[in-house]
Amino acid sequence: MTDTPLSPADCTTMAEVRAGVDALDAELVALLATRFGYMRAAARIKPTRDAVRDEARKASVIAAAVAEAEAHGIPGDVIADMWERLVEGSIAYEFAEWDKVRG
8 A cells, every 4th residue: 555645537436536735735835835935035035125115026926827737737827816815825825024124
């Protein structure tokens, strides 16, 4: 028996599906931890607090995520909503980190 979940196409039971989703969720959280590490780095690097919010960059990040989603055949509008929340949360986190570094 292996701890590696089955691919979605190979799942035949809900237990297999749930095991795959749970494993993937753990990987997603680990990836998000790395993403937030980049937000800490940005807070350390950006010279002014005003530089934290960059609406053009935000729009570009969301557009790229939507394009990637659509290339994978998943709904772009759902990804746009998720990335809006992710990016806004990242900005809030970066502001808090900027304030800690400069505090």
